[in-house]
Amino acid sequence: xxxxxxxxxxxxxxxxxxxxxxxxxxxxxxxxxxxxxxxxxxxxxxxxxxxxxxxxxxxxxxxxxxxxxxxxxxxxxxxxxxxxxxxxxxxxxxxxxxxxxxxxxx
Amino acid sequence: xxxxxxxxxxxxxxxxxxxxxxxxxxxxxxxxxxxxxxxxxxxxxxxxxxxxxxxxxxxxxxxxxxxxxxxxxxxxxxxxxxxxxxxxxxxxxxxxxxxxxxxxxxxxxxxxxxxxxxxxxxxxxxxxxxxxxxxxxxxxxxxxxxxxxxxxxxxxxxxxxxxxxxxxxxxxxxxxxxxxxxxxxxxxxxxxxxxxxxxxxxxxxxxxxxxxxxxxxxxxxxxxxxxxxxxxxxxxxxxxxxxxxxxxxxxxxxxxxxxxxxxxxxxxxxxxxxxxxxxxxxxxxxxxxxxxxxxxxxxxxxxxxxx
Numbered sequence: 001x002x003x004x005x006x007x008x009x010x011x012x013x014x015x016x017x018x019x020x021x022x023x024x025x026x027x028x029x030x031x032x033x034x035x036x037x038x039x040x041x042x043x044x045x046x047x048x049x050x051x052x053x054x055x056x057x058x059x060x061x062x063x064x065x066x067x068x069x070x071x072x073x074x075x076x077x078x079x080x081x082x083x084x085x086x087x088x089x090x091x092x093x094x095x096x097x098x099x100x101x102x103x104x105x106x
Numbered sequence: 107x108x109x110x111x112x113x114x115x116x117x118x119x120x121x122x123x124x125x126x127x128x129x130x131x132x133x134x135x136x137x138x139x140x141x142x143x144x145x146x147x148x149x150x151x152x153x154x155x156x157x158x159x160x161x162x163x164x165x166x167x168x169x170x171x172x173x174x175x176x177x178x179x180x181x182x183x184x185x186x187x188x189x190x191x192x193x194x195x196x197x198x199x200x201x202x203x204x205x206x207x208x209x210x211x212x213x214x215x216x217x218x219x220x221x222x223x224x225x226x227x228x229x230x231x232x233x234x235x236x237x238x239x240x241x242x243x244x245x246x247x248x249x250x251x252x253x254x255x256x257x258x259x260x261x262x263x264x265x266x267x268x269x270x271x272x273x274x275x276x277x278x279x280x281x282x283x284x285x286x287x288x289x290x291x292x293x294x295x296x297x298x299x300x301x302x303x304x305x306x307x308x309x310x311x312x313x314x315x316x317x318x319x320x321x322x323x324x325x326x327x328x329x330x331x332x333x334x335x336x337x338x339x340x341x342x343x344x345x346x347x348x349x350x351x352x353x354x355x356x357x358x359x360x361x362x363x364x365x366x367x368x369x370x371x372x373x374x375x376x377x378x379x380x381x382x383x384x385x386x387x388x389x390x391x392x393x394x395x396x397x398x399x400x401x402x403x404x405x406x407x408x409x410x411x412x413x
Contacts, residue, residue, distance in 0.1 A: 012110075012174065013119070029200055042192035042200060049189035072201050075193035082194065091237055091287065094261055 001031065001038040011047060022050060027068055111158030111171070111178055119172070123163065130159040236287035236296035243268055243280075243300050247307035250274040251317070251339045251364050258300065268300055273315070273367040276304045310339065315373025317363040320380050323347060328381045338362040338375050347379065355379040 008014060022028045023037070028046055030037035039047075050068070053059040059067055088097065112119055115129040133155045135141070142148035161180060162168045170176045177183055192198060243258050253272035257265050266285060274280075279301050286296025311318045317339060327334060331349035335342045336359070343362065356378050363373025 010174075012172070040197065040200070041187070042189075042197040045187060045189040045192045046201065048186055071193075075190070075198050076202050078194050079196075079198055090290070093239065 001040055002044070004030075004037050004039070007039055007044065007047065010044065011051060014047070014051065019047070022047075025065065027064065109154065109158075109178065111161050114155055114158040115162065117162075121162075123165070126159065126162050130155065130163070134159075232291060233293035234290040235293045236289040238296040239286040239298050241266075241298060241300045242303060243270075244303045244305060245270055245274065246305055247310060247312070248339055250276075250302065250304045251310075251312065253365075253367075266298060266300075270302065271367060273364045273370065274302050274304070276302070278302045309337070312364070315364045315370055316376060317373065318376045318378065321377045322380050322382045323351070325381060325383060328352060328379065336375075336377055339364070345377070351379055351381075353379060353381045 004019070007019065008016070019028070020034075023030065023034075027050060028039075028043055030039045030043050032038045049071075050064065053064060053067060054061060088100070092100070112121070115121075115126060115133065117125050117129045121129070134152065137148045137152040137155060139145075139149045139152055157179070160167075161171055161178070167176065167180060171178075175183060193201065241258060241260070243256060245254070245256065249256065249270055251272065251274075253270055253274070255267055255269050258268050259265050266282060268280060268282070270280070279299050282298040282300065284295045285298035288295050309319055319337070321334075321336060323334060326332075327347050328351045329349065331347050331351065333344055333346050336345045338359065340362065343359065345357065345359065347357075356376055359375040359377065361372045362375035364370075366372040
């Protein structure tokens, strides 16, 4: 985990009031209290995602909550699918997996 | 850590090329080693300012630096991992969409797959015992009678040594504890359940603890009696055939059936004699032509088909 100063070193051009706003809106969820934030790797990647959405893909900031919400739902679904996949791989005998594949048209 | 080249040159990030050149010249004049002989600090500053200028005066390098692709020394930075690489791991739970006021109804796993999990038992996170795995092992007749250890090759190429106990019967299921699917979250592994199928034997048949055998004997052995050798599950044994034996005569060899197991005493081997005439020669034919047995009976008399 890293502190907020390192974040500004990592993202030149990111303004403190921008990041504070994103944290307030919970677009970024660092650990700790204001003034002592600790950022995980995923928080850093998320800041990069927000910057890329806004600056490179020209998603206007008012539209960001909708885009982030849709992305979060998509990733949640993909995590669930991976869990289900892992569970089936561990728990289902080979013949059951073959039956499932047939039903899925695979 | 190297310093921000913009700060080193004292120019804003959006400084023009001309601004940068001017700032550099000004600093270079001030810190040039030849103008500051013996001043180590000035020499260091000059080197850093020169490096900053080299970076910012090259439009391509400056653009890559601004984009974060290279660092102050011009070295390539590893491309950052994408958000997706984190979001699809457990770390992604931090940004799990939790529904609520935002308008989208958050669905949990069970809702999503409700038909599959409608009879799900227990929590998703607690330790759970692994599932049992079912196998079929085909055993030789004598292995099932006397017991044996046989190797079972699993679909994944692993092998299981299966101890077939004496007296195993068709359809019996052996349980190998802990050899099924691994447990989840520290739960115990399931068991391997092995259903035994027994192949028929060439001449033995089985009835519980007893074993039956049709044993061919010759005409002289049947008529005159004598010692013969009889196969049993545990190996050949000697047996006496009484004179005047016939096809269908039953002999009982106690203790020669299925060995004692699981509280059951050893069974018997029932031997049913079957007279075989074998090769007939002229002497036998001659003897039978002249043979007029006293009190001979029609063996088919009670079948309503007397000759």
